[in-house]
Structure formats: C-alpha cells, structure tokens
Amino acid sequence: xxxxxxxxxxxxxxxxxxxxxxxxxxxxxxxxxxxxxxxxxxxxxxxxxxxxxxxxxxxxxxxxxxxxxxxxxxxxxxxxxxxxxxxxxxxxxxxxxxxxxxxxxxxxxxxxxxxxxxxxxxxxxxxxxxxxxxxxxxxxxxxxxxxxxxxxxxxxxxxxxxxxxxxxxxxxxx
Ligand SMILES: CC(C)(COP(=O)(O)OP(=O)(O)OC[C@H]1O[C@@H](n2cnc3c(N)ncnc32)[C@H](O)[C@@H]1OP(=O)(O)O)[C@@H](O)C(=O)NCCC(=O)NCCS
Numbered sequence: 001x002x003x004x005x006x007x008x009x010x011x012x013x014x015x016x017x018x019x020x021x022x023x024x025x026x027x028x029x030x031x032x033x034x035x036x037x038x039x040x041x042x043x044x045x046x047x048x049x050x051x052x053x054x055x056x057x058x059x060x061x062x063x064x065x066x067x068x069x070x071x072x073x074x075x076x077x078x079x080x081x082x083x084x085x086x087x088x089x090x091x092x093x094x095x096x097x098x099x100x101x102x103x104x105x106x107x108x109x110x111x112x113x114x115x116x117x118x119x120x121x122x123x124x125x126x127x128x129x130x131x132x133x134x135x136x137x138x139x140x141x142x143x144x145x146x147x148x149x150x151x152x153x154x155x156x157x158x159x160x161x162x163x164x165x166x167x168x169x170x171x172x173x174x
Pocket of ligand 1: 028029030032033090091092093096097098099100101102103104125126127130132133136139
C-alpha cells in the first residue's frame, strides 16, 4: 500500500468492481479507450488482482483518504505486449479529474518503481488525441519518443484509437 497526501494506492478488492464498471459506463472516461462490457470490466479487475499477486505491483486501485472511496487506478505494469517495458498508467472517475490527483498518484508510482524495480526507465502510451493523458506525462517530466509512434495491435485497422504515442522517463540520477 502506498500513501500520498490525499490518496491510497492499494491492491484491488471485489468491492471495486461496481465503481470500476461505473467508470466504464462514463463516455467521458472512455473517450479514448476501447469500450468494455460488464464481463470485460470484471475480467480487467481479475487481471489486476492476478498481476498484483504475481509481481507485487500493478495499476493499483486508488482510494481517496478523506472519503475512503474508489476513484480509479494508477500504477506500474510489468513488461507485456506490445511494448516490453515497465509501463505507468492511469484512469480516474470523471469527478476526480482536475485536482492533481492523477499526478499525485503517478508521482508516487514512479517513486515506488525507482525504489523497488531495477529498471532504467518507465514508459507510458496513449492515443495522440488523449491530451489529458499525454499532458500528465509531460507534467511528470516524461519525454515523447516520436520515432516510436505505433499502431496498437489490439485495435482494428481504421480505428481512430489505434495510432499511439510513447513517452518515457529515465531513472533519476542519484
Ligand atoms: C488522464 C487523466 C488521469 C488525467 O487526469 P487529470 O485530473 O487531468 O490530471 P492531473 O491529476 O495531473 O490534474 C491536472 C489538473 O488538475 C489541476 N489541479 C488542481 N489542483 C491541483 C493540485 N493540487 N495539484 C496539481 N494539479 C492540480 C491542474 O491545474 C490541472 O488542471 P487542468 O486539467 O484544468 O489543466 C484523466 O483525464 C482520466 O482518467 N482520463 C480517462 C482515462 C484515460 O484516458 N486514461 C489514460 C489512457 S492512456
């Protein structure tokens, strides 16, 4: 469990399934993400739980300390297809945007990664149109690698969400 000023980053619980599904039903949250059915939403939670159990880290569930409510996820995933590097990622309920909460969670995730993972760098990917996501990457000090733009292989050709951009941050020098 990671604690920040306003947040707790923690393993997923069964009680997160309902508010996570509510996020999947919000077109603002899903504007640049592939749609999820209820089964796919629950399967995503199952995968988060399994990855956390196996690796000790994941896109953790985010809870506001004051309210004790689930507001989304942020954290680090181990290397997987299509970019085989450690990845930072985030998704917050719309009511939690615009307060610096994603940034607070992401900074804590990066600090955790530098302390616990023997990695030289962490990357993040998003769709070019997802300005809120890549602006956060830039606020975190991540740098875009335009030569590494790619089409996400899990999205169909012609899908406007398919073109992806990649940002990376190098481990801070001591
Ligand atoms: C991407 C996402 C996490 C960004 O969230 P966010 O709230 O915009 O990001 P931050 O936490 O950095 O907050 C920044 C905003 O909070 C404001 N803010 C308010 N109080 C703040 C504080 N104490 N500290 C920092 N920023 C603060 C900033 O001024 C900025 O405002 P702006 O949006 O008007 O420019 C969010 O939009 C999201 O969940 N999107 C849907 C899911 C998604 O697309 N995920 C990414 C897939 S690749």
